[in-house]
Amino acid sequence: MHDFFLYSAVVLMIIIAIPLLRVLKGPSVFDRLLGANAIATKTIVLITLIGFLFERVDMFIDITLAYAALGFISSLALAKYITVKRVEVDQP
């Protein structure tokens, strides 16, 4: 089971790297934000899997919850900031 968690964490890291392309490429600010948000949500699972790998689930769940809460708040704050500032978006 340990091996299974290890391999799935490795596969998950490769999957997490895919939206990075959108962050780099994205025509508008929102595409970049969406890519960053997709990375943040998947990282939650990655941290939990690492917790199972190290067999310190209780500790890593605390980290996961803090990460999830901070990621959610920062994505809301960025969305709000961009709305208020009315950043010029270039059309694709």
Place this chain on the structure above:
Amino acid sequence: MTVDVISFLSILFILIGIFFMFVGSLGVIRLPDFYSRTHAASKTDTLGILLVVFGLILFEGATINSIKLAFILVFIALANPIGSHALARAALKSGLQPVLFRREQSLSKDDQSDAAERSANDLIREK
């Protein structure tokens, strides 16, 4: 590795969840415009994460850590739709237009095209 039913089920759930997360990542790259990408990020990713965490709960069994994992489950199910709604709303408010197009085969026999001729431009300008 002894394969009993519970670990088999949890492995199954985790694999399906990782597959859905992979599809979500692919959708963020493949789909044509921001709003359709939001669909991929909000729905497929949410389902993938829920499945993986559910698989981990099955593996962990009936301990207090399972209830903590269930908190993550509830938090993701609540926060992910709210986050993507906030992002899509910010995009609409700052004037990012959705790319809308019709498939060729439905173009000829479109019965409600007249009612639908308002452009997304007008929609945004109204606000």
Place this chain on the structure above:
Amino acid sequence: MKSYSIYHSFVLFVSLMFFWLVMSGYFDALHIGFGVISIGTVMVFFHSIRRHAFFEEEKSPLKSVNPIRFISYVFWVIWEIFKSGIFVAKVILKPSMPIEPSILTFKADLPGPYAKMLLGNSITLTPGTLTVDIEDDLFTVHALSRETYAGIIDDSMPKKVLSLYSDEKRPVISDVKITHTNL
């Protein structure tokens, strides 16, 4: 200003206490005492926020909801999460990507902002539709293809949300406008 009921505060206290006990994992008097102090701090901080009505005609979310229907509604939403994930995955994995994005706006006549929030979140969680904006009564929804918004414009999902709050049978949505193209 609105006043919140004791029932509402009690529900908040019990759910916060449950959260604390599970997170803490220590069930001795010292840690439960810390928990009571912490929950007291949280409730002091949120006292005036909870008294403040963000929207007009805001109702207490818990008292007006029919509990049995709400539980069945939650299970329905979980089932919809499954369906929508599978739907979007199918769309993404097909090489031709059969999407036909459209924007629809409609007015929904629902009792209070909590009902609007429920409807908005269930639209987001059902296959192929995404709530983009809610402005007073006006919903703006982005749909991925033509089949996906059938559940909204034939009024079945909004009626489901209304049935959580009251027994009356009336049409909920009106003024549906569908935009297929921005040419």
Place this chain on the structure above:
Amino acid sequence: MKTGSESPIIVLGARLLSPFIMLFGLYVIFHGHYSPGGGFQGGALLAASVLLMRVASGTQISSLMVKESLTTPLGVVGVLIYFGTGLLAFLMGGDFLDYGALPIPGLSPEYLRYTGILIIEIGVGLAVMMVMILLYDKMATGEEEVE
């Protein structure tokens, strides 16, 4: 009171989740020595729960929760709790932040250390929380002055 422009999904969702995030921050502070975290991380989470309400509903309404004029004094109180505890131990004949020398009667040295760390962490958490809210408020209002 212009709240009509806010989407009910964001405002009500934030109000639903914010108390739990704040309680989680307090949990991180109180359990600093069994699990990762402590004063700083807990303070960041406490600040995050307040900022969630500020972001979702605008500064005007959420100043009901923590008034802007209160952030600097409470932050100073947090620093003073930290410094005062350390100085008290110093004055009672120990080193600076020597918890064993704290003049709390009826506690064994182990519990004395435990209590000392807890007091320090509460001070640090309060200071971090208030300074973060202060930074956000300064950034938000500075923006309005420019326009």
